[in-house]
Amino acid sequence: xxxxxxxxxxxxxxxxxxxxxxxxxxxxxxxxxxxxxxxxxxxxxxxxxxxxxxxxxxxxxxxxxxxxxxxxxxxxxxxxxxxxxxxxxxxxxxxxxxxxxxxxxxxxxxxxxxxxxxxxxxxxxxxxxxxxxxxxxxxxxxxxxxxxxxxxxxxxxxxxxxxxxxxxxxxxxxxxxxxxxxxxxxxxxxxxxxxxxxxxxxxxxxxxxxxxxxxxxxxxxxxxxxxxxxxxxxxxxxxxxxxxxxxxxxxxxxxxxxxxxxxxxxxxxxxxxxxxxxxxxxxxxxxxxxxxxxxxxxxxxxxxxxxxxxxxxxxxxx
Numbered sequence: 001x002x003x004x005x006x007x008x009x010x011x012x013x014x015x016x017x018x019x020x021x022x023x024x025x026x027x028x029x030x031x032x033x034x035x036x037x038x039x040x041x042x043x044x045x046x047x048x049x050x051x052x053x054x055x056x057x058x059x060x061x062x063x064x065x066x067x068x069x070x071x072x073x074x075x076x077x078x079x080x081x082x083x084x085x086x087x088x089x090x091x092x093x094x095x096x097x098x099x100x101x102x103x104x105x106x107x108x109x110x111x112x113x114x115x116x117x118x119x120x121x122x123x124x125x126x127x128x129x130x131x132x133x134x135x136x137x138x139x140x141x142x143x144x145x146x147x148x149x150x151x152x153x154x155x156x157x158x159x160x161x162x163x164x165x166x167x168x169x170x171x172x173x174x175x176x177x178x179x180x181x182x183x184x185x186x187x188x189x190x191x192x193x194x195x196x197x198x199x200x201x202x203x204x205x206x207x208x209x210x211x212x213x214x215x216x217x218x219x220x221x222x223x224x225x226x227x228x229x230x231x232x233x234x235x236x237x238x239x240x241x242x243x244x245x246x247x248x249x250x251x252x253x254x255x256x257x258x259x260x261x262x263x264x265x266x267x268x269x270x271x272x273x274x275x276x277x278x279x280x281x282x283x284x285x286x287x288x289x290x291x292x293x294x295x296x297x298x299x300x301x302x303x304x305x306x307x308x309x310x311x312x313x314x315x316x317x318x
Contacts, residue, residue, distance in 0.1 A: 001030050003037075005046060008112045011119060013048050017056040025065055025076060036066060036074045107201050116173075117201065120181035132159035134310065135182040137195050139234065140280030141165055147209075151186065151301050155311045159183070166191075169198050186301075186310060205313075207305035211244050212298040219248035219295065222274065227254035229268050230297075232278035235259040241297050245276060262287040 001024050005016045024030035036042070039057065043050040057074060060066045067077045104114035136151060138144030141163070148163035155161075162182070169176045179185060180199040187195045192206030222228070228249075230241045238257045246252065256268050262284070269275055269288040276295045277284050285294060 001034075001036075003042065003046060005048075006111065011115055013046070014052050014056045014059070017042075017046075017053065018059045021056070021060055022063070022065060030076050032076050032078045034076045036076070038073060104201060109200055113177075113200070116177040117181050120177040123178075131157070132184070133182045134159050134161045135179040135185045136161060136163050137166060137169065137179065137185060137187040137191070138163065139166055143279040147301055151306055151310065154301075154303060154306050158311075166195070166198075169195075184310065184313065205309050207309050208302040209299040210302045211248070212300045215244075215296065215298045216248050219245055219276075220250075222249045222252070222295075224251035225253040226274060227272040228252060228256070229265075229272040229275045230255070230257045230277075231265055231275060231281055231284050232257075232259050232297075233281045234278075237278055241276065241278060244297065 001021070003017070003020060005013055005020075007013075011019075021030065021036070036057075037045065039050050039053045043053045046053070057066060061068070065077055066074055068074050100118075101111075101114055104117070105111070109117075134151065134155075136144055136148040138147055144163040144165055148161045152159075152161040162179070164175060164179050169179055176199065180202040182202065185195060185199060185202050185204040187204065187206055189206035189208055192204055196202065196204040226249075228245065230238060230245060232238050232241055238259060242255065242257060245255070254272065256272065258264055258268055265284050266287045269292060272292070274293040274295065275284075275288060276297050278297050279299065282296075288294075
């Protein structure tokens with residue numbers, strides 16, 4: 001029996017060893033009555049603590065797959081191969097696991113990446129049951145959490161919705177594996193390719209985000225000729241803001257846009273009647289006069305896209 005372990009995998013040595021012996025029994029590579037190395041010998045061969053091997057053996061004894069015979073050692077249980085072999089379709093399942101591994105490797109994943117995805121998916125299923133899982137990837141934590149909440153409210157209890165930021169999946173491998181194991185990853189249309197590159201193998205869809213109703217009403221209430229300053233953290237978002245503001249607010253006066261420093265914002269804010277700031281840039285409020293009216297340019301997930309690209313997809317897949 002091959003007891004090779006891979007220390008690069010995000011799975012404990014104990015679990016790897018248990019899995020190796022369990023699958024050897026299931027696949028007929030370990031026959032009933034076959035002896036296993038002693039705890040000390042196997043620990044020495046693998047370069048691990050004897051306690052690790054002892055715990056793995058204990059797990060397998062609990063499943064009835066191995067047995068200890070006084071004065072003789074540890075053996076594959078005489079009935080150890082029967083339960084797994086007797087399960088109808090086990091051979092097909094084994095082939096599907098191999099196909100899954102092959103698919104992951106063909107996508108350029110490392111074996112450790114495949115193991116991480118499977119491990120994260122198992123953990124998710126254990127935590128959530130059979131409900132679908134959706135991850136929403138955005139730029140700013142509080143804003144993304146709000147997007148996730150709105151999507152969850154629209155699709156109902158058929159799925160769980162978890163928020164994550166770009167920085168989170170870039171910097172935290174555990175979060176990246178968990179998010180990649182979701183049934184569906186949702187992000188902005190213009191960020192879909194970037195998110196997909198960060199989560200190889202994940203199913204990533206892009207949806208549109210539209211101005212919230214309260215933002216539209218606030219902009220429509222701006223007085224004619226008012227001078228506005230538009231502020232966004234991400235420079236490429238400024239043209240989108242400008243388009244929306246000029247659409248919902250009529251007969252504006254001066255319109256300035258900036259993604260600059262706090263000093264720039266404070267200077268420009270001195271000559272305007274109101275400030276419109278993108279969600280995620282709330283900290284700019286500390287740099288402007290307290291009496292200056294402000295409007296958050298808040299977006300929400302487009303309800304049509306949520307229904308068309310998320311809810312209907314979940315319904316179709318059951």
